[in-house]
Amino acid sequence: MSMYLEMIRVRFLMMLAYRTNYYSGILIYSINIGAYYFLWSAIYGNNEEIQGLSVLQMTTYVAVAWMARAFYFNNIDREIAAEIKDGKVAIEMIRPYNYLGMKTMQALGEGIFRLLFFSVPGMIIVALVFPISFSANLSTWLFFFVSLVFSFIVNTQINLLTGIMSFFLFNNTGLIRAKRVVIDLFSGLLLPISFYPLWAQTVMTYLPFQAISYIPSMIFTEGFVGKEIFNAVLLQAFWALILLIPIRLLWSLAKKQLIVQGG
């Protein structure tokens, strides 16, 4: 266990080694939140509410969705693909640890780093600039964090799956890019799921993506109430469990298939 903690620490150090990335990240997220804020204010116009969300809830939704993204988002799919491509995965195979477990820990290190040094200060700044409502309800916060943990797990699992695919495809930049767009679109980051047409909403309930962004953001903005919150978190947990199966299967296939490229 201590080696996983150590890995999180190392990831912290790596994040600190590239300060420019850190600063430019803050800038990009602020621009995004600002852009979506003005876009939504324009769309709402004189309407009090659309699809059961008020303007205030909507801006909060946008801000929280992006700040939560800083926590669950990571590039381990791209890292895995790169390590396979240049043969570095060979080094990982001679280490007495579970490769995927270690990658997850690296992602977690990155996530915690950004949550502490990025999301929290960012959220305070955003709250000063734009009108945002924070819930005073402790249980809302509690459910939000539980749900945030699940959104990290589900997103990381999907990333692992995409990464492992490069064991078979050798070059999966296209797949990685497609996955990113699909997640941004179907997870409810750009548009709350309740805004989609009904048939699309039905389709999306059968996909794991809304567990990533829509659920934690809706909990935070109190768009979900009572039993809805409970069901939503259960749905996340369900996906977190289900996704373990394809990961296990693909990984054991990948290990057999492993050809170290180069050398």
Next chain:
Amino acid sequence: MNVIEVQNLRKEFKSYSSRSGLSGAFRDLFTRNYKTLAAVDDISLNIKQGEMVGYIGENGAGKSTTIKMLTGILTPTSGSIVVNGMNPHKQREEFVRTIGVVFGQRSQLWWDIAVQESFRLLKKVYRVSDEDYNRHMGHVIETLEIGPLLDKPVRKLSLGQRMRCELAAALIHNPPLLFLDEPTIGLDVLVKLKIRKFLKEINEQYKTTILLTTHDLTDIEALCERVVLLDEGKIIYDGKLNQLQSQAVEGKQVEFEFLTEIAKNNLVFLPNVQWEQKDATTWLAHVNGDERLVSQLISLVVQKNPIKNVRINEVSTEEIVRKIYEEGMALA
């Protein structure tokens, strides 16, 4: 006791060949020509504890593939491998605790962080106690002279500095078996000597078994008593290095530098000796025989003509190996 036991090991790779031209590329989209190549072809090998074995062969002979199978990275197509009493691929996590690996071509340190952070992480990964770490690594760091490098990020190190750190990193858990895949590639003489000296030391001190692949045969000469020579996936020689030398040597050359110009008929003529003139005062004798014939020749020549210099040219290992690569083992 055998540390490595390999029996009838075989690894096949399926590769496809691209068709030429644009229409070929379109056809490749639908069907591809696959062919199976055996990178390692029916190898059997035993290595005892404390041995230092040189594993040599041309590029593409299958050295790295063998090492990757021995370390559990690749699964063999057929055959059995037992290393440190375990099956490397099946018992991977348990197995890799008992080996150290250095790949000269790729780094296993974390690129963006200081060397000591990598060491600290590896120490945790291999569950090395502080006490063991300080005792063992203190010595390693001192011998490899990497103390001043520890707080630098890996990307700022020179190749020689990095290689010494890599070696230290592979030894953090003091493994009884060490695989070195071209550890001296691209290094200068001083660093090479330092690494060789260090390897000898740990071999003596801890009875560490070392399997070494390299293209630098002086490495092998300096370190290994035993060499395994690989060609197209097959072992073509397995035995003592000096035996390889004496077997493959066709003969010796003796170079005489005389004080004055010497005509050919003033030279000594013996059976199995052929003369060749290099310049006015220098003659080269090709001796096809053993040392006795050589000394007989020298004594006769020296009696007859005053000489400035005599040199006996041994055939170097490099020369031998080059011949074997080119002409196969039939020579030896």
